[in-house]
Every structure is written in structure tokens, then in C-alpha cells.
Amino acid sequence: MAEPILLDGRATSDIIKTELAETVEKIKQGGGKVPHLAAILVGADGASQTYVNAKVKACHKVGFASTLVQLDAAVSEAELLQEIEKLNRDPQINGFIVQLPLPPHIDEQKVTLAVSPAKDVDGFHPENVGRMALGLDAYLPATPNGILELLKRYHIDTEGKNCVVMGRSHIVGSPMSILLSKNTNPGNCTVTLVHSRTKNVKEITAAADILVVAIGRPEFVTADMVKEGAVVVDVGIHRVADKSKKSGFRLLGDVKFDEVAPKCTHITPVPGGVGPMTIASLLMNTLKTVSHS
Amino acid sequence: MAEPILLDGRATSDIIKTELAETVEKIKQGGGKVPHLAAILVGADGASQTYVNAKVKACHKVGFASTLVQLDAAVSEAELLQEIEKLNRDPQINGFIVQLPLPPHIDEQKVTLAVSPAKDVDGFHPENVGRMALGLDAYLPATPNGILELLKRYHIDTEGKNCVVMGRSHIVGSPMSILLSKNTNPGNCTVTLVHSRTKNVKEITAAADILVVAIGRPEFVTADMVKEGAVVVDVGIHRVADKSKKSGFRLLGDVKFDEVAPKCTHITPVPGGVGPMTIASLLMNTLKTVSHS
Numbered sequence: 001m002a003e004p005i006l007l008d009g010r011a012t013s014d015i016i017k018t019e020l021a022e023t024v025e026k027i028k029q030g031g032g033k034v035p036h037l038a039a040i041l042v043g044a045d046g047a048s049q050t051y052v053n054a055k056v057k058a059c060h061k062v063g064f065a066s067t068l069v070q071l072d073a074a075v076s077e078a079e080l081l082q083e084i085e086k087l088n089r090d091p092q093i094n095g096f097i098v099q100l101p102l103p104p105h106i107d108e109q110k111v112t113l114a115v116s117p118a119k120d121v122d123g124f125h126p127e128n129v130g131r132m133a134l135g136l137d138a139y140l141p142a143t144p145n146g147i148l149e150l151l152k153r154y155h156i157d158t159e160g161k162n163c164v165v166m167g168r169s170h171i172v173g174s175p176m177s178i179l180l181s182k183n184t185n186p187g188n189c190t191v192t193l194v195h196s197r198t199k200n201v202k203e204i205t206a207a208a209d210i211l212v213v214a215i216g217r218p219e220f221v222t223a224d225m226v227k228e229g230a231v232v233v234d235v236g237i238h239r240v241a242d243k244s245k246k247s248g249f250r251l252l253g254d255v256k257f258d259e260v261a262p263k264c265t266h267i268t269p270v271p272g273g274v275g276p277m278t279i280a281s282l283l284m285n286t287l288k289t290v291s292h293s
Numbered sequence: 294m295a296e297p298i299l300l301d302g303r304a305t306s307d308i309i310k311t312e313l314a315e316t317v318e319k320i321k322q323g324g325g326k327v328p329h330l331a332a333i334l335v336g337a338d339g340a341s342q343t344y345v346n347a348k349v350k351a352c353h354k355v356g357f358a359s360t361l362v363q364l365d366a367a368v369s370e371a372e373l374l375q376e377i378e379k380l381n382r383d384p385q386i387n388g389f390i391v392q393l394p395l396p397p398h399i400d401e402q403k404v405t406l407a408v409s410p411a412k413d414v415d416g417f418h419p420e421n422v423g424r425m426a427l428g429l430d431a432y433l434p435a436t437p438n439g440i441l442e443l444l445k446r447y448h449i450d451t452e453g454k455n456c457v458v459m460g461r462s463h464i465v466g467s468p469m470s471i472l473l474s475k476n477t478n479p480g481n482c483t484v485t486l487v488h489s490r491t492k493n494v495k496e497i498t499a500a501a502d503i504l505v506v507a508i509g510r511p512e513f514v515t516a517d518m519v520k521e522g523a524v525v526v527d528v529g530i531h532r533v534a535d536k537s538k539k540s541g542f543r544l545l546g547d548v549k550f551d552e553v554a555p556k557c558t559h560i561t562p563v564p565g566g567v568g569p570m571t572i573a574s575l576l577m578n579t580l581k582t583v584s585h586s
Contacts, residue, residue: 109429126424130423130424131419135463190486190488
């Protein structure tokens with residue numbers, strides 16, 4: 001049997017970053033404004049810090065300006081909303097994100113709604129979600145859009161394919177199911193959205209030509225759940241203790257890679273699959289902010 | 294074999310109207326403001342006129358105030374947008390709709406975006422679509438919401454059921470698939486959205502516990518496409534010439550009722566199924582406008 005093709009998110013995101021850097025160079029040469037992304041980080045959670053740093057670093061790499069607003073974990077909701085309002089009004093800032101999760105005393109929904117849709121490069125505001133659903137120009141949520149970009153760059157034929165999306169989160173599964181159903185390319189899939197209440201999960205996933213897994217359970221998808229010749233996209237990323245590693249842990253996806261990969265024509269590795277594409281997608285949204293302003 | 298239960302939209306919408314009328318009575322007794330719905334009708338298309346009249350009549354029946362704004366088919370886009378702005382600003386008007394379709398010289402998308410989300414009782418504005426997708430309080434699109442209401446009132450168990458939605462329109466199929474996937478009741482279905490590019494339609498529909506058909510093709514769904522014991526909801530409504538009728542036509546759905554009904558536990562008739570529920574749903578949205586204001 002042929003080896004599966006790895007959907008290499010790291011390499012693909014590097015290509016996208018190079019393209020973005022070239023575009024930024026042209027903007028500069030034309031005397032235009034370089035996109036400026038701001039990120040608000042509340043508290044000092046390790047994973048959030050890592051994600052935000054990666055985003056700031058990626059901005060730097062492509063030549064975007066970036067600003068990191070670090071707020072104490074004890075910041076009040078009102079103070080955070082003030083910071084957001086400041087960024088909404090700051091003509092220098094083209095787009096910004098508020099790194100989630102937030103401390104429990106802050107209402108995430110209120111925060112999401114406070115971000116101006118015009119600067120909402122995470123694509124979390126209802127207006128952007130609605131515009132996405134209606135096929136209007138919108139800031140698309142980073143992870144689903146990163147997956148579309150990966151499918152596109154690997155020339156995966158999606159039209160008429162049976163696609164199963166596992167997980168109905170607002171950030172990944174639900175928008176992914178909407179985007180893959182649309183009359184676009186990639187798109188035009190016959191999408192089934194599977195979730196915790198689905199009764200016949202294995203039967204459904206085993207019929208998928210394209211399987212996108214975003215359920216947040218390490219190695220949940222096993223070989224018997226996957227069709228021979230499927231394309232598998234694994235959104236999960238989990239740290240699991242591993243004494244044999246210098247770091248003391250290893251990273252696992254939602255898919256049991258070793259046994260699933262041999263059945264696939266294409267599969268994303270974890271890490272190095274969807275993760276880097278999410279950041280590339282955020283950068284693409286940020287570039288869009290200047291073409292809109 | 295048992296006769297299928299008819300999901301009687303006419304009777305159900307009558308019950309809803311009675312409930313709404315009681316609520317309006319209470320609002321009046323409490324000295325509150327009765328909901329006021331306005332409808333803009335451009336031109337004199339027969340079907341549109343009929344729909345708008347039915348909506349105005351339904352308002353009257355439940356005790357809502359209503360205003361019909363009739364504009365000439367030759368009205369310019371700018372003039373129509375001015376009318377919309379007037380209604381947006383009019384504190385007397387709680388909600389309004391612009392009857393579609395519009396004449397070809399008017400951009401429907403521009404019109405949809407011009408309606409204030411706070412008065413958008415059709416639920417067509419991106420902000421309402423996004424709020425629906427995110428599970429926030431929203432004006433839900435009338436037809437999908439009417440179907441949910443019908444399923445609820447007939448105590449159809451939807452949790453974990455395989456649901457197939459045929460048709461991906463922004464107004465019916467697409468929001469229906471989103472709403473039935475959500476962690477709500479009715480909801481929690483495993484939804485597959487089928488459309489014109491789907492390759493194995495019959496195989497997919499024949500596995501559906503709940504089948505919602507909104508493809509706009511008369512009698513497209515035949516008995517061989519439906520599972521024994523399914524719940525079938527038919528959104529289609531087509532006038533077909535019939536000399537044996539006094540009116541000269543009869544109404545058909547997207548489902549070949551006579552052969553499909555015997556396989557179903559529940560099925561909507563056409564007419565008298567989804568149609569009346571759509572209007573009931575619009576009225577429910579309109580009532581919401583006063584609890585919001």
C-alpha cells in the first residue's frame with residue numbers, strides 16, 4: 001500500500017508566510033500602511049502565552065506590525081472592555097484578538113461581542129459568523145479557514161465528497177461544517193456533523209471521504225472508524241506525559257495516527273498539521289484588514 | 294400499517310396564534326405597547342402580494358398592529374433604502390420585513406444589510422444569522438424556526454436522530470441544518486446537508502430518521518428515497534396546472550406525498566404544513582421585538 005501524503009501544515013504555512021512577506025514588501029514600496037495586529041493576553045497561562053507569542057512572532061516574520069497588550073489575571077471585566085474599546089478606536093491597529101480562555105470572572109461572550117466586527121480577525125463576532133454563513137466577505141475563523149487552505153494547496157478534490165466533521169464547537173466544528181457545505185472550492189461537500197449525542201458514530205465516520213476531527217479527545221479516532229482511502233484532518237492537540245522525552249511530554253492528536261495513517265491517502269500530522277495553518281490563517285485575515293480600510 | 298400522523302401546520306399555527314392573542318391581551322391590560330410589524334412590498338407580483346397579505350392578516354388576528362408599505366415596481370434602490378431607514382428609525386415600528394424577491398434592478402443583499410438587526414424579524418441580517426449559529430438570542434429565520442416549533446409541538450424526539458436536510462438555501466436548508474445540530478430540544482440531531490452536488494442522494498436520504506426537504510422541485514422525493522418510519526417535513530410548494538380543479542391548479546410539495554406518506558410515522562401535508570408555520574414563526578419573532586425594546 002502506498003504511503004499516505006502528509007498534509008504538512010508547517011511547510012504550507014511557511015509558503016503562505018513567504019507570500020505574505022512579499023505582499024507586505026509591495027505595500028511598503030507603494031507607500032501603503034503595513035497591517036498592524038494587536039493581541040490582548042489576560043493572565044500568564046502557559047499555553048495561552050505560547051500561542052500569543054507564536055502569533056506575535058509570525059507577525060514579525062511577515063513584516064506586520066504587532067502590539068501585545070498584557071493584562072493582569074485580576075483585571076476586571078470593565079477594564080478589559082475598556083482596552084478593547086481603545087483598540088476598536090485606534091486607527092493604527094487594523095485588527096486584534098483577545099486570547100482565550102479568559103479568567104472565570106470575565107464573560108467571554110461579552111468580550112467577543114465588544115470587538116468591532118471590522119477588526120475581528122479571529123472571526124468570532126456574530127456579524128462575521130453570519131457573513132461567513134451567508135457566503136459574504138468575512139473574517140473567517142482561523143482554524144476552519146486554515147484547513148480549507150491546506151486542502152486547497154494540496155489540491156484535494158472536495159466536490160461531492162462525503163465529509164464528516166466531528167465536533168460542533170463554535171470555533172472549529174460548526175463553522176467547518178458550514179464552510180465545507182458551501183458552493184465553493186474547496187467546498188461542495190456533503191457534510192455530516194457528528195457530536196456527543198450522535199448514536200452511530202463509527203458507521204458515519206467509516207463512510208467519510210474526508211474526515212475532520214475536532215473533539216478534543218486524545219487518539220479517539222481509531223483505524224476501524226476510517227474508510228480506506230480517506231483524507232483525515234486532525235485538529236486535536238494534547239500534551240501527554242512521556243518520560244522518554246526530554247520535555248517530559250509528547251503531543252497527540254484526536255486521531256490515533258499510527259494505525260489510521262496507513263488507511264489514508266492524506267493525513268495531517270500532529271504537531272505540524274492544522275496548528276501552523278491556524279496562525280497562517282490569522283495572518284491572512286490580518287492582511288485583509290488593510291485591503292478593507 | 295398504521296396511518297402516518299399529519300404534522301398539521303394550519304392547526305398548530307392556529308394554536309400559536311391563539312396563544313399570541315392572549316399574550317397581546319395581557320400586554321394591553323398591563324398598559325404595554327402592542328407589537329407593530331411593518332411589511333414593505335415592492336411591485337405587484339401575485340405570489341408576493343398573497344404572502345404579504347397573509348402576514349398582515351395574521352398580525353390583525355393576534356392583535357398586533359401592522360403597516361403595509363407598498364412601493365411601485367419601478368422604485369429605485371435608493372428610495373427603497375430610504376424607506377428602510379425610515380422604518381429603522383420609527384419608534385412605533387417594532388419589526389419589519391421586506392418581501393422578497395425584489396425587482397432585478399435592486400440588490401437584495403444591500404437591502405438585507407440595510408435592515409436594522411434589532412428590527413429584522415425575518416432573521417436575514419448577518420448579525421442575526423451569526424447569533425443563531427452561535428446559539429445566542431436571535432430572530433430565527435421563519436421557516437426553519439416554524440419547523441422546529443412543529444416538531445416540538447408534536448413531541449418528535451430528535452436527540453441523536455439522523456437528520457437529512459435537502460437544500461442549502463440561506464433562508465431554509467442551511468439554517469435548518471445549523472439549528473437541528475445544536476445542543477437544544479428540538480435539536481441534537483446528527484445532520485447531513487444534501488445539495489445539488491451530492492452524489493449519493495438516495496442512499497443518504499434513505500438513512501434519515503428525519504428528512505427535511507427544501508429543494509424547490511415538485512415531487513422530487515419518492516418512496517424509495519425514504520426510510521420506513523421516517524419523519525418527513527416538506528418545505529416545497531408548487532402550483533401545477535390542473536384542469537380538474539376550479540382554480541385551474543393544485544399545490545404540490547417537494548415530496549411525492551401519496552407514495553411517501555405510508556412509509557412515515559409523521560409527515561407534513563402540502564398545503565397546510567410548513568407554510569402556516571412560517572407565518573406563525575414570523576409572529577413569534579414580532580412578539581419578541583417588544584420584550585427586547
